Amino acid sequence: MTAHEALKTYFGYDDFRPLQAEIVQSVLDGRDTLALMPTGGGKSLCFQVPTMVMGGLCLIITPLIALMKDQVENLRNRDIRAAAIYTGMTYDQQKVALDNCQWGPYNFLYVSPERLESEEFRERLARLPICLIAVDEAHCISQWGYDFRPSYLKIAEIRDLIQASPQPLPERKGVEKVPILALTATATPEVVDDIQERLAFREKNVLRKSFSRANLSYVVRQTNKKADEIVHILSRVPGSAIVYVRNRQRAQELAAYLNEKGLSADFYHAGLSSNERAVKQEAWKKFKGERLEVKGEGTRIIVATNAFGMGIDKPDVRMVIHHDLPDTIEAYFQEAGRAGRDEQRAFAVLLYDPSQDKAKARKRVADSYPPKEFVSDVYHKTCDFLGVGAGSGQGHTFILPINDLCRIMHLPILQTCSALHLLTQAGYIDFQEEQEIQARVKILVSQREIREYGLSEQQNQLLETLMRKYSGIFTDLQYVHLGGEIIRRLGDEARIHELLVSLAQRNIITYIPHDIANTLNFTRERQTDIHLSTDIYDNHRQQYIEKLKAMVEYADNNLYCRSQLLLSYFGEIDAATCGTCDVCRSKAKG
Ligand code: ADP
Ligand code: MG
Numbered sequence: 001m002t003a004h005e006a007l008k009t010y011f012g013y014d015d016f017r018p019l020q021a022e023i024v025q026s027v028l029d030g031r032d033t034l035a036l037m038p039t040g041g042g043k044s045l046c047f048q049v050p051t052m053v054m055g056g057l058c059l060i061i062t063p064l065i066a067l068m069k070d071q072v073e074n075l076r077n078r079d080i081r082a083a084a085i086y087t088g089m090t091y092d093q094q095k096v097a098l099d100n101c102q103w104g105p106y107n108f109l110y111v112s113p114e115r116l117e118s119e120e121f122r123e124r125l126a127r128l129p130i131c132l133i134a135v136d137e138a139h140c141i142s143q144w145g146y147d148f149r150p151s152y153l154k155i156a157e158i159r160d161l162i163q164a165s166p167q168p169l170p171e172r173k174g175v176e177k178v179p180i181l182a183l184t185a186t187a188t189p190e191v192v193d194d195i196q197e198r199l200a201f202r203e204k205n206v207l208r209k210s211f212s213r214a215n216l217s218y219v220v221r222q223t224n225k226k227a228d229e230i231v232h233i234l235s236r237v238p239g240s241a242i243v244y245v246r247n248r249q250r251a252q253e254l255a256a257y258l259n260e261k262g263l264s265a266d267f268y269h270a271g272l273s274s275n276e277r278a279v280k281q282e283a284w285k286k287f288k289g290e291r292l293e294v295k296g297e298g299t300r301i302i303v304a305t306n307a308f309g310m311g312i313d314k315p316d317v318r319m320v321i322h323h324d325l326p327d328t329i330e331a332y333f334q335e336a337g338r339a340g341r342d343e344q345r346a347f348a349v350l351l352y353d354p355s356q357d358k359a360k361a362r363k364r365v366a367d368s369y370p371p372k373e374f375v376s377d378v379y380h381k382t383c384d385f386l387g388v389g390a391g392s393g394q395g396h397t398f399i400l401p402i403n404d405l406c407r408i409m410h411l412p413i414l415q416t417c418s419a420l421h422l423l424t425q426a427g428y429i430d431f432q433e434e435q436e437i438q439a440r441v442k443i444l445v446s447q448r449e450i451r452e453y454g455l456s457e458q459q460n461q462l463l464e465t466l467m468r469k470y471s472g473i474f475t476d477l478q479y480v481h482l483g484g485e486i487i488r489r490l491g492d493e494a495r496i497h498e499l500l501v502s503l504a505q506r507n508i509i510t511y512i513p514h515d516i517a518n519t520l521n522f523t524r525e526r527q528t529d530i531h532l533s534t535d536i537y538d539n540h541r542q543q544y545i546e547k548l549k550a551m552v553e554y555a556d557n558n559l560y561c562r563s564q565l566l567l568s569y570f571g572e573i574d575a576a577t578c579g580t581c582d583v584c585r586s587k588a589k590g
Contacts, residue, residue, distance in 0.1 A: 003028065006052040007045070010078060017042045019209040023181070024049050027132060032180045032201040034138065034192065036208040039185040039334060040313065040341045044071060047134035047181050051107055052080070056131025059162075060110045063137050063149060066274075067311040068110040075108055082108035085115055087435070090470075090479050098124050113140070113151035114430075116158050130162050130178055135199065138182035139330070142194040143535075144543065145187070146330040150425065155180075156200040177202075185337075186330040189571040211333070211570055215340045217580040218562035219349045220555055226323055226351045227254060231261045233349060234301060238290040239318030243303045244335055246324040254323070255303040264300040270307035270434050273516060275493075285314050309335060315342035322350045325357050325555060327364070328547040329569050332554070352555040361548050369422075369541040370415040376530040378419035379428065381409040383526050393522035399437070400520040420520070426536045430521040437519070438479040440512040441466060441500065446474075453508060458490055462499050463508075465489065477510060558583055 003024045007013050016024070019035070020042055026033045027050040037043050051058040062068055068084045075082040083097040083106055101109045102124070109128070115121050133155070139145035141152035162178055180199050187195065196204055223229045234241060243265075245251050251267040258265035264287075268280050280302065287298030302308060306326070320339040326332040332350070340346025383389075385405050386398050400420075406413045420431040443463065445453075450463060465486055470478040482496050490496055497513060504511040554565060563578035577584055 001053055003049050003053055006049050010052050010080060011045065011048070012078075013045075016045075019207060020046055020049075023207050026205065026207060027179055027181050028053060030177065030179050031205050032182075032196075032199070032203070034182045034184075034195055034201070034206045036184060036187055036192070036206065036211075038209065038211050038213070039337050040315075041185070041209060043136070043183040043185070046183065047132060048075070048080075048108070050181075051132055054131045055107075057101055057106055057129050058108050058132045058134055059125075059128070059130050059158075060108060060134045060136060061113055061116070061152070061155060062110055063113060063140055063147075064310055065112060067136075068112070070311055072108070072110060080108070081106040082110070084110040085121075086110075086112045087114060090481075098128075101128050113149055113154070116154040117151055122158070122161060125158065126161050128162075133159060133162070133178060133180045135180060135182040136184075138184040138195050138199075139187050139191050141182075141198045142187075142191045143540070144194055145191050146328040146547065148425075150427070153198060156198065159200065186334055186570065188330070188569065192571070210572060210575075211567055212563065212572070212575055212578075213337065213340065214578070215343050215345055216336070216563075217345070217347050217578070218336070218566070219347060219582045220352050220557075220562070221349055221582075222352050222354065224353045224356065226353065227257055229351055230254070230321055230323070231258065231263065233321065234258070234263055234319070235261075237319055237347060239300075240284070240287050240314065240316055241301045241319040241321065242309065242317060242335075242338060243301060243321045243323060244308075244326070245303060245305060248305060250323070251303045251305055255301075258301060258303070264298075265303055266299045266301075268302050268304040268308045270305065271516070274436055281308075281312065285312070288316070306331065306335065309338050312338070313341070314338075316344070317341070317346065318344075319347050319349065322348075325350070325352070325361060325548075325551050327544070327551065329550050329554060329566065330547075332551065333566055333570070350555060354556070357555070358552060361552060364548065365541070365545055367414045368418045368544060369537070370419055372532050372537060374415065375419040375422050375532060378411060378416050379423055379527075379530050381405070381411065382420070382429075382520070385409060386520070388522065388526050390528060391525050394525040395522065397519055397521040399515075400431070400518045402518055422532060422537065423530070425540070426530075426532055428522075428524055428527065428530065430523050432519050434516050435519050437515045437517050439482055439500075439514040440477040440510075441470075441473060441480050442475075442477045442510040443467070443473050443508070444510060445508055450508065453506065455503075455508075459499055459503060462486070462490055462496065463503070477512065482514070558586070 007016060019037060023033060023035045023046040035043060035046055047058055047060065065086045068086060072082045072084045081104065083100055085094050085097050100106050135155060140147050140149040141155065142148065159178065159180060182195050182199055192206060221229060230243060243254065245254060248269040248271055251269050255265045255267035266280050266283065268277060283299040284302045287300050317339045320336050326335065336348035339348055382405060385408065402413065402417065405411065406416055423429050424431045466473055466480060470480060472478055482493060486496060490499065500509065500511045503509045550569065557565060561577040561584050562581035564575050567575040
């Protein structure tokens, strides 16, 4: 089967988009490949098509669980077998997925980078018929990127493991080794080098699509009345819009303010449950057309933190407004680029209040990199708070109520969060904010005793289902999935929660409801001294300052075409002027 036939047969498309065919061919030739393509350019097909041609299993490393689930769902809808493994799945669920990939004709296995550190997973990996390793959001491997994830550094090792495997590799037409395909939508020249080096590319090989977006006009608006400016803009330019803000409370307040002014808006941030987020996102996606007013279906404007947007494929976004300066040009370009995927005219507007925003930028640096002694202090206070003594703790995961920690230990919250992230980068702990924690249940009485309680039919049904699905539920708290079958039999989530609470009140079960919480895992036993290396602290701090400075320079600039400025940041130095940004327009007016 040729690549073109696979494209048509499995995905139903007639033609490749620009650069897709070249990338697919490079992979089929067995070459390590770094593909740079703007968001929405169609990166997924670049590993999906060659995998179907080769007929093996593609291992995809990707940082976002939501995206992972989306892609698996999409593939399954096309009758292609795909599985995903991520934190929060039960051991049994993971085992089933891996068994399927080893024995069944599965073509895609999505994993989060943290999986690569698990010994068990590594052992299994060597036995999978892997024909391609795809690294999505590959910039995460680079410390010079804007979203560094230490686990990405394990990928090169994984490749050695797979290479060393005795598993006969599926037919790949004379290709000896499993190639790597790295994909990203943002990479500066130094990150491009870094990715290839850290993934141990056999030879350098970059395929790059221009990042220029002819239909997108970049605008910077200086103002010290940002909310009113937003109302002003959105009352004149119709169509779907995203407004990015830096904090959650602002998201909520601004959405309310826009509603007050007769605009249809809602807010979105990572503090909402995944259900709430899905509902808001769907309502926003539903909005169609050029309306300005509230009437009709869907939410026109979503006011969101940067938690919004990854993997959301809405082509007709007409406007992306930034209320605050993003931390980096990379983040700005990515977020602004969500406007105008349909190639129709769209606007990316950055609101800028020079003196205020510069002061805020300086404060951001101080908040993100508190003094080293403070970081060490946070480490010990957190250990004390969690009851972890010297020399213990390794491998334990805790739920960390950060507000309580800060109140009891008299710590400032923002800097404390930053300190925990620095400690994560330095390898002492693994701190993750706002993870969805699945509900947990343990049954406290024997199966025979249950009958004596005279429970309702629904209560009995629920217990029966749980016993059947989770064999260890009599001995240990089990993570339980309260969807699918249980929902079909017993009603919605709220009803099931009620039933479980009623059972817990009668001491028949222990029930820990689904929650969103910060988790902290001790990757090492509690240490006496904390050392933050120059690399982890000083270099990163310097880098953070420089990236923020580039962002401020972009906002301050009124000499160069904004499109040219952005593209040159990503290494495209020969781009033409756009003619539609505020700088080009003011020049044209003379
Ligand atoms: P990226 O990862 O680069 O942001 P995706 O892989 O998510 O982009 O693709 C974006 C959208 O483009 C998807 O809906 C996908 O189905 C569509 N797409 C990709 N390639 C093609 C093609 N050759 N023909 C038609 N649609 C395509
Ligand atoms: Mg993608």
